[in-house]
Amino acid sequence: MIALPILLPLFFGIxxxxxxxxxxxxxxxxxxxxxxxxxxxIYILLFVKENGIQAIQxxxxxxPFGISxxxxxxxxxxxxxxxxxxxxxxxxxxxxxxxxxxxxGFYPLFFLLLMGVNGAFITGDLFNLYVWFEVMLMASxxxxxxxxxxxxxxxxxxxxxxxxxxxxxxxxxxGLTYNLVGTLNMADLSINLSKVPMQSQxxxxxxxxxxxxSIKSAAFPLFFWLPASYHTPPVTVTALFSGLLTKVGVYTxxxxxxxxxxxxxxxxxxxxxxxxxxxxxxxxxxxxxxTDFRRLLSFHIISQIGYLLxxxxxxxxxxxxxxxxxxxxxxxxxxALFYVAGIVNHIQGSFxxxxxxxxxxxxxxxxxxxxxxxLSLAGLPPLSGFFAKLALIIAAFKTNQxxxxxxGLLVSFMTLYSMTKVWNEVFWxxxxxxxxxxxxxxxxxxxxxxxxxxxxxxxxxxxxxxPMMEIALQASAQLMNPxxxxxxxxGGTP
Amino acid sequence: xxxxxxxxxGALFSAGLYLILRRSLVKILIGIIVLSYAVNLLLFNSAKLxxxxxxxISIGQLSPPEIYADPVPQALILTAIVxxxxxxxxxxxxxRSTYKALGKDDINLMHCTDIPCESSEVSxxxxxxxxxx
Numbered sequence: 001m002i003a004l005p006i007l008l009p010l011f012f013g014i015x016x017x018x019x020x021x022x023x024x025x026x027x028x029x030x031x032x033x034x035x036x037x038x039x040x041x042i043y044i045l046l047f048v049k050e051n052g053i054q055a056i057q058x059x060x061x062x063x064p065f066g067i068s069x070x071x072x073x074x075x076x077x078x079x080x081x082x083x084x085x086x087x088x089x090x091x092x093x094x095x096x097x098x099x100x101x102x103x104x105g106f107y108p109l110f111f112l113l114l115m116g117v118n119g120a121f122i123t124g125d126l127f128n129l130y131v132w133f134e135v136m137l138m139a140s141x142x143x144x145x146x147x148x149x150x151x152x153x154x155x156x157x158x159x160x161x162x163x164x165x166x167x168x169x170x171x172x173x174x175g176l177t178y179n180l181v182g183t184l185n186m187a188d189l190s191i192n193l194s195k196v197p198m199q200s201q202x203x204x205x206x207x208x209x210x211x212x213x214s215i216k217s218a219a220f221p222l223f224f225w226l227p228a229s230y231h232t233p234p235v236t237v238t239a240l241f242s243g244l245l246t247k248v249g250v251y252t253x254x255x256x257x258x259x260x261x262x263x264x265x266x267x268x269x270x271x272x273x274x275x276x277x278x279x280x281x282x283x284x285x286x287x288x289x290x291t292d293f294r295r296l297l298s299f300h301i302i303s304q305i306g307y308l309l310x311x312x313x314x315x316x317x318x319x320x321x322x323x324x325x326x327x328x329x330x331x332x333x334x335x336a337l338f339y340v341a342g343i344v345n346h347i348q349g350s351f352x353x354x355x356x357x358x359x360x361x362x363x364x365x366x367x368x369x370x371x372x373x374x375l376s377l378a379g380l381p382p383l384s385g386f387f388a389k390l391a392l393i394i395a396a397f398k399t400n401q402x403x404x405x406x407x408g409l410l411v412s413f414m415t416l417y418s419m420t421k422v423w424n425e426v427f428w429x430x431x432x433x434x435x436x437x438x439x440x441x442x443x444x445x446x447x448x449x450x451x452x453x454x455x456x457x458x459x460x461x462x463x464x465x466x467p468m469m470e471i472a473l474q475a476s477a478q479l480m481n482p483x484x485x486x487x488x489x490x491g492g493t494p
Numbered sequence: 495x496x497x498x499x500x501x502x503x504g505a506l507f508s509a510g511l512y513l514i515l516r517r518s519l520v521k522i523l524i525g526i527i528v529l530s531y532a533v534n535l536l537l538f539n540s541a542k543l544x545x546x547x548x549x550x551i552s553i554g555q556l557s558p559p560e561i562y563a564d565p566v567p568q569a570l571i572l573t574a575i576v577x578x579x580x581x582x583x584x585x586x587x588x589x590r591s592t593y594k595a596l597g598k599d600d601i602n603l604m605h606c607t608d609i610p611c612e613s614s615e616v617s618x619x620x621x622x623x624x625x626x627x
Binding site for chain 2: 141148149155158160167168174184225228232
């Protein structure tokens with residue numbers, strides 16, 4: 001059952017390749033496919049919440065010799081939120097992807113990307129994780145270059161080269177781990193890494209993994225590929241990437257640094273903490289200087305990654321729960337904001353803040369669906385962003401990290417500043433440049449509906465913070481206690 | 495043998511790194527290919543090299559012999575080779591279409607996604623610099 005989130009995208013991916021000629025069928029398949037994936041992941045989440053961590057062994061090899069697939073609560077939450085984003089992307093792409101890109105395989109690639117993402121969430125084997133990363137990257141490489149517009153190609157070059165470098169580092173670290181311990185099963189590694197006589201070698205490998213995954217998740221100082229490439233493809237693709245790809249990087253960081261490399265917490269987790277502070281502040285400062293809607297949002301992705309890493313760096317049950325809660329919130333808010341950027345571009349024909357303006361008077365509904373996720377991202381109550389940041393700050397007070405709290409609050413304030421900047425430029429100011437677009441251009445329901453869906457899920461998520469936080473705490477309790485994970489993989493006999 | 499392989503892997507790593515830091519896109523591509531070879535050698539080296547002891551259980555026995563060559567690194571390398579082959583193929587096409595779309599392979603001139611290209615002062619300055627070289 002827990003292999004379904006991998007098998008379903010594969011099945012629908014193949015099916016949409018079979019219907020290569022008919023774009024209509026592919027579009028229909030994308031909606032059907034994402035709905036079925038969403039149903040299966042929700043079922044998995046409920047099942048895992050009831051019955052604890054689930055594991056299966058591929059090919060029935062006894063662990064640790066085969067590849068294990070493991071779903072704990074954290075993976076299950078990530079699966080569900082990825083499926084929600086995928087469903088909204090499937091809706092948005094009905095109008096958001098031009099026929100040319102659709103004909104050259106957007107939908108098969110979309111499903112393969114989803115397969116890679118879900119595989120990375122589920123796998124319990126380090127080398128298998130590498131393979132899923134490559135599946136995901138390969139699909140994303142083609143998606144980012146699909147269409148071959150000039151800026152797209154340029155962005156793709158930067159994206160491809162740096163991500164290939166990161167994969168190489170990941171593979172080096174995997175090889176060294178095998179050399180050191182002689183196993184790649186994560187549960188087995190978790191037992192054996194602490195038994196290695198020279199612990200400095202373990203720390204060395206941990207730092208290699210940290211660098212590799214920091215490139216993937218765009219953490220300071222390795223984030224430069226992200227603002228250089230994310231704004232070049234169509235907004236549908238950017239929203240897909242911002243919702244899923246960097247978050248997979250953060251997911252693996254959390255997985256690896258709670259399950260495997262917990263032997264030298266004072267060293268590794270302190271590095272993560274420092275990285276997170278810089279990521280937060282550099283990201284938001286970069287955003288403040290931008291005048292392009294999508295580039296501004298791209299820098300905000302980086303800034304939010306910092307918050308996610310902050311929770312990992314503190315390494316307590318509460319802080320990890322805050323990170324998990326924050327992750328869901330930021331995926332919803334960020335994707336919705338990119339959708340709004342796409343809608344604004346559809347109406348006024350530009351992403352340049354200088355050329356946009358005056359949308360509030362003509363399109364009040366669109367202004368509101370921008371304002372809610374924007375304020376939530378900045379952390380205003382009673383939206384989910386407020387509770388996410390509150391949980392992080394409470395966790396920081398308990399570990400006495402006052403400097404980090406100051407950084408976090410300042411960054412939050414700066415986020416609000418740059419969101420007001422967007423609000424002023426796009427919605428309030430008089431339009432300075434006249435262009436031939438009309439403000440009453442009709443916006444397709446296929447573009448509005450997924451945006452409203454994500455915004456309303458986010459609002460509801462914020463209102464039901466207490467039960468959601470309960471689940472996040474349960475998930476982080478599993479993360480803090482690797483014994484449960486190990487037991488699930490080895491079936492009671494570790 | 496282990497020492498020789500390690501030195502070879504190290505040499506490949508440094509060569510790949512040097513090529514990646516060049517400005518020409520084709521050289522970067524070659525650098526990435528060389529790096530993937532280096533990683534494959536490193537993976538090959540990651541278990542003990544034992545010649546002439548295949549990991550087979552002889553008839554009538556339940557466990558493999560005491561000394562045997564570890565088959566896992568080979569399986570890992572095989573996967574890694576296939577993946578790097580696919581990615582290299584894609585990268586070659588990308589480099590070609592980059593040259594077709596932009597007409598240049600100097601990455602110093604590819605700044606349009608970082609500094610907006612309307613600020614023409616920067617681009618002409620950089621191009622002047624590029625033509626001098």
